[in-house]
Amino acid sequence: MPVFKPATPNITHQALDGEVVAIDFDKGIYFNFCGAAGPAFDALISGIPSEQLATLFTGAPADASSKLAAFCQRCVDEGLLMVADSPAVAPPPAPSPVAWVEPSFESYTNMQQLLLADPIHDVGDQAWPKQPGSPA
Amino acid sequence: MSEIKPGPNNPVHLPDPLPVWATCAPEGDLATPAGYFEAAWSRFLVAQGSTWRRDFLVGGTHVTLEGKGEALAEALTPALAHLAVTDVHVGAPRLIVRTWDSIHGRVDPPPLPALPGDKLAHDRVSRLSDDRFTAVLERHFGALTLLDGASGRGIYYTHDGVTLPYYETAAPMRALWYAWFSRHAALPLHGACVGRGDDVLLLTAPGGNGKSTTALLALQAGFEYLADDWCLIAPRVPAAYSLFSSAKLRPDNLHRFPGLADRIHNHDRLDEEKATFFLHRYFPSQLKSSGRLRALVIPRVGGTADTSFAKVSAAHAFHALMQVTLQGMAGAGKELFPLLGEVARCAPVYQLTLGHDLAQIPPALDAILAHASRA
Numbered sequence: 420m421p422v423f424k425p426a427t428p429n430i431t432h433q434a435l436d437g438e439v440v441a442i443d444f445d446k447g448i449y450f451n452f453c454g455a456a457g458p459a460f461d462a463l464i465s466g467i468p469s470e471q472l473a474t475l476f477t478g479a480p481a482d483a484s485s486k487l488a489a490f491c492q493r494c495v496d497e498g499l500l501m502v503a504d505s506p507a508v509a510p511p512p513a514p515s516p517v518a519w520v521e522p523s524f525e526s527y528t529n530m531q532q533l534l535l536a537d538p539i540h541d542v543g544d545q546a547w548p549k550q551p552g553s554p555a
Numbered sequence: 556m557s558e559i560k561p562g563p564n565n566p567v568h569l570p571d572p573l574p575v576w577a578t579c580a581p582e583g584d585l586a587t588p589a590g591y592f593e594a595a596w597s598r599f600l601v602a603q604g605s606t607w608r609r610d611f612l613v614g615g616t617h618v619t620l621e622g623k624g625e626a627l628a629e630a631l632t633p634a635l636a637h638l639a640v641t642d643v644h645v646g647a648p649r650l651i652v653r654t655w656d657s658i659h660g661r662v663d664p665p666p667l668p669a670l671p672g673d674k675l676a677h678d679r680v681s682r683l684s685d686d687r688f689t690a691v692l693e694r695h696f697g698a699l700t701l702l703d704g705a706s707g708r709g710i711y712y713t714h715d716g717v718t719l720p721y722y723e724t725a726a727p728m729r730a731l732w733y734a735w736f737s738r739h740a741a742l743p744l745h746g747a748c749v750g751r752g753d754d755v756l757l758l759t760a761p762g763g764n765g766k767s768t769t770a771l772l773a774l775q776a777g778f779e780y781l782a783d784d785w786c787l788i789a790p791r792v793p794a795a796y797s798l799f800s801s802a803k804l805r806p807d808n809l810h811r812f813p814g815l816a817d818r819i820h821n822h823d824r825l826d827e828e829k830a831t832f833f834l835h836r837y838f839p840s841q842l843k844s845s846g847r848l849r850a851l852v853i854p855r856v857g858g859t860a861d862t863s864f865a866k867v868s869a870a871h872a873f874h875a876l877m878q879v880t881l882q883g884m885a886g887a888g889k890e891l892f893p894l895l896g897e898v899a900r901c902a903p904v905y906q907l908t909l910g911h912d913l914a915q916i917p918p919a920l921d922a923i924l925a926h927a928s929r930a
Binding site for chain 1: 868889896
């Protein structure tokens with residue numbers, strides 16, 4: 420059963436009252452997942468296998484599994500998720516089921532220029548940029 | 556990123572390399588954040604000009620501003636005047652900020668370290684940050700902000716305090732407030748803030764959606780006023796704090812506020828600048844330093860006379876907050892994402908559609924406050 424993880428460290432997400440917002444800071448794209456897509460994305464990121472997604476919803480229609488599989492594939496196609504090579508030995512506990520609402524997948528590029536401006540140069544303990552000629 | 560060219564929005568460049576005019580003591584290893592900070596901190600001591608000191612209570616934090624020369628005092632302190640404190644009961648400052656400029660102080664900070672690709676030389680805004688130190692270079696008007704978060708010391712250096720752009724004097728040292736408060740679970744946000752009693756509303760949206768107009772209409776209608784452009788939000792309380800006493804209006808919007816016409820601070824430069832007001836001088840009883848955050852409001856200009864509002868999701872607020880923060884906060888980036896999420900979740904969210912009949916807008920704010928209080 421495939422387990423997914425963020426495709427790059429520069430994918431980040433926030434759960435907001437049942438919706439999920441994700442941002443790809445490499446491409447500058449902003450995503451909004453509503454309905455079942457929000458809890459599904461949250462579950463995928465937490466390590467729940469994609470085949471189990473339909474069990475997270477009450478009142479899910481017969482084609483819920485295929486719709487959730489399509490959502491997973493869209494996340495992979497958009498570069499948000501990738502299959503985890505070494506998933507956790509024990510999957511995390513599933514969250515409490517929520518009522519099914521048709522999943523929606525929206526993406527926005529209106530902040531692309533701002534997100535890609537990248538004025539940030541985060542540095543670690545020894546990573547303050549070296550002066551030319553300074554000791555290593 | 557292309558090199559910034561001189562122009563109306565980029566009037567000042569830091570000289571490169573930065574000349575050192577005063578004689579400085581031998582300095583430590585500038586290639587480390589601590590070494591660089593200490594060297595810059597010490598250079599304040601050799602800057603020329605009389606030393607001044609002002610104390611403020613910013614977001615509940617006692618901040619002391621130490622400066623050299625009156626030019627910077629006149630540039631930086633009017634917008635903070637409503638937060639000034641003179642009583643010693645506020646105790647020792649948690650944050651001490653030293654500020655000077657090269658033109659009057661005759662000393663520059665040490666040359667910044669080099670980055671691969673010479674990014675610091677070309678980015679409009681660059682930021683270096685680790686767990687303890689932050690450095691923000693705002694090249695477009697020639698300012699360098701440094702913070703040592705552990706010791707509670709900051710530095711705000713600029714090339715010429717007299718030529719700071721109006722948007723910096725109206726909302727000074729935003730990069731410093733961001734660096735400090737984001738380490739303490741609070742965030743300066745691009746938004747207006749007004750309220751009644753202890754309860755306040757944050758109005759946030761990209762420019763041109765009516766934030767300032769709404770805030771000033773509320774001021775005229777007797778609301779208490781925290782901000783028209785920037786305020787500090789502590790989502791875990793949740794609370795809003797006033798940062799600046801200023802308000803700004805596009806000149807073509809001034810006709811809606813005849814009572815402000817003779818209170819414009821920069822009336823001789825309206826061909827290039829927004830009209831700027833320092834409201835503590837004219838509405839001292841309505842300026843409020845903090846309040847309980849009751850709702851987030853996303854204004855937009857509608858096409859009818861009537862004003863209306865509707866409750867929307869936290870994701871709407873998050874989208875608006877991302878836009879305004881990325882546009883307005885020097886050096887802000889993905890590290891603020893979790894805190895913005897906390898802000899979006901901390902209170903009910905409303906979309907406010909502004910009508911042409913401006914008289915309807917303040918009652919709509921009252922109605923939102925009432926609705927949010929019942930939520």
